[in-house]
Amino acid sequence: xNMTGSQIAIPTIxxxxxxxxxxxxxxxxxxxxxxxxxxxxxxxxxxFGYEVMESLKKEGVTVLEYRELDSxxxxxxxxxxxxxxxxxxxxxxxxxxxVIDAAKYAAYLRKLPFLSVPTSSSSDGFSSxxxxxxxxxxxxxVPARMAxxxxxxxxxxxxxxxxxxxxxxxxxxxxxxxxxDWVYEDQNxxxxxxxxxxxxxxxxxxxxxRTPFASIQDDLFLKELLDSLAMSGIxxxxxxxxxxxxxxxxxxxxxxxxxxxxxQLHGIQVGIxxxxxxxxxxxxxxxxxxVFTQTGFWDYVETLDLNREDYEKxxxxxxxxxxxxHTYLHEEKYRELAKEILWEDEVLKRVFG
Ligand SMILES: [Zn+2]
Numbered sequence: 001x002n003m004t005g006s007q008i009a010i011p012t013i014x015x016x017x018x019x020x021x022x023x024x025x026x027x028x029x030x031x032x033x034x035x036x037x038x039x040x041x042x043x044x045x046x047x048f049g050y051e052v053m054e055s056l057k058k059e060g061v062t063v064l065e066y067r068e069l070d071s072x073x074x075x076x077x078x079x080x081x082x083x084x085x086x087x088x089x090x091x092x093x094x095x096x097x098x099v100i101d102a103a104k105y106a107a108y109l110r111k112l113p114f115l116s117v118p119t120s121s122s123s124d125g126f127s128s129x130x131x132x133x134x135x136x137x138x139x140x141x142v143p144a145r146m147a148x149x150x151x152x153x154x155x156x157x158x159x160x161x162x163x164x165x166x167x168x169x170x171x172x173x174x175x176x177x178x179x180x181d182w183v184y185e186d187q188n189x190x191x192x193x194x195x196x197x198x199x200x201x202x203x204x205x206x207x208x209x210r211t212p213f214a215s216i217q218d219d220l221f222l223k224e225l226l227d228s229l230a231m232s233g234i235x236x237x238x239x240x241x242x243x244x245x246x247x248x249x250x251x252x253x254x255x256x257x258x259x260x261x262x263x264q265l266h267g268i269q270v271g272i273x274x275x276x277x278x279x280x281x282x283x284x285x286x287x288x289x290x291v292f293t294q295t296g297f298w299d300y301v302e303t304l305d306l307n308r309e310d311y312e313k314x315x316x317x318x319x320x321x322x323x324x325x326h327t328y329l330h331e332e333k334y335r336e337l338a339k340e341i342l343w344e345d346e347v348l349k350r351v352f353g
Pocket of ligand 1: 123124171246250266270
């Protein structure tokens with residue numbers, strides 16, 4: 001590391017708001033991008049293709065190639081990346097987590113700027129510097145680069161199924177337990193936390209959990225959610241790793257992903273695990289519960305018919321997911337406590353049914 005100060009990358013374009021998608025051409029032109037390759041998520045050309053193409057045409061931005069992508073296999077992305085036209089100035093990924101990861105990695109391989117255009121709020125992947133790809137059949141987080149630009153149309157986010165909003169809420173509230181794990185690691189000499197990254201991530205989650213709302217589909221609430229997820233991505237960039245946004249609650253979710261045939265959405269699993277871990281840490285669990293109650297997150301979880309045995313196994317498996325870390329779940333006494341809470345907590349009794 002550079003001892004005189006660290007260099008971090010932050011997105012040059014950050015547009016989060018109602019109607020942002022129809023202005024994508026202007027945002028690109030305004031940043032000097034005139035030759036673009038655009039990847040859409042599965043089925044999304046039909047939904048957003050016309051609007052995006054019209055916006056680009058209006059600004060005279062040439063689309064060298066556009067297509068739908070449905071693979072996150074490393075081999076596929078490498079092949080894709082090296083088929084990209086050499087005139088390309090920017091790669092745009094429009095869609096959910098998969099296409100964002102694939103397009104981000106292709107751009108990274110070709111050293112091209114990447115525009116991240118998430119159409120759902122299911123996780124903070126749209127603002128992270130890493131990509132989750134399939135390597136030898138296993139979902140693996142590989143280093144990539146922070147997006148040059150993030151463009152989020154809150155009208156698009158609102159039109160996605162509401163479970164994606166719940167997933168985003170779960171992934172955002174998770175910063176509460178993730179940060180507490182990070183402090184714990186620091187206090188016990190396992191790592192040295194980065195104060196600035198800590199501050200950014202803390203401000204992001206606090207601003208989010210304190211946002212008043214009538215409905216989770218309110219424009220202000222969605223903007224707050226997406227802005228906060230984007231800020232957390234910056235916190236990771238500053239920290240040079242995912243510790244500010246991903247702690248023991250994420251380990252439980254990653255374990256569930258490995259164990260289950262059909263896991264739930266990332267932020268749904270992470271959110272449930274966040275509540276469990278906030279009780280283990282005995283830190284802000286009332287706040288976590290209030291957010292999940294008021295937003296309807298818990299009501300949604302109740303409809304899923306989840307298995308507590310799965311979560312019990314996931315708690316045991318959690319430390320093996322990231323053996324080099326030392327979260328609360330890396331200690332046996334806290335794993336035991338987590339399992340006890342899983343079976344005895346009144347809120348969890350209700351939502352697991
Ligand atoms: Zn996450």
